[in-house]
Amino acid sequence: MSDGRERAHIEIGDCVKVVLKQDQRSNKLTEGVVSKFLTKSAFHPHGIKVMLEDGQVGRVKEVVS
Template identity: 40%
Template sequence: MKINKHDNQEPPAKGQIRPGSAVWVIEKENYGTDKYKQGIVKDVLSPGSSHPRGIKVRLMDGTIGRVQWLAE
């Protein structure tokens, strides 16, 4: 997997992300860009405890993306 200058090299682990957390995510179609979206986590979707691109979540508005940073 190619990592670029926009990716967070150490995204938050699953244990740090809970429903209600304020986060910055990157959607799949925006990988490799700096087009992040801020939102509130509705559901944590990733089964594993970590992922190189970030834990996959669904935001309250329905957006699905990988958490790059906690906004809190």
């Protein structure tokens, strides 16, 4: 398992845990599968922003597989 701050550690189709915008205060994690990248840079200190297959958007906190 790696953290989600480096884009190189994440691929389309990976199972990840993200923090959704509305869950940032509670730091509640949501698990899903990456459908596309929304952060263009190779690194982001709060996590790479992705869209999950179900349409939810969040910042990756850890890569499950």
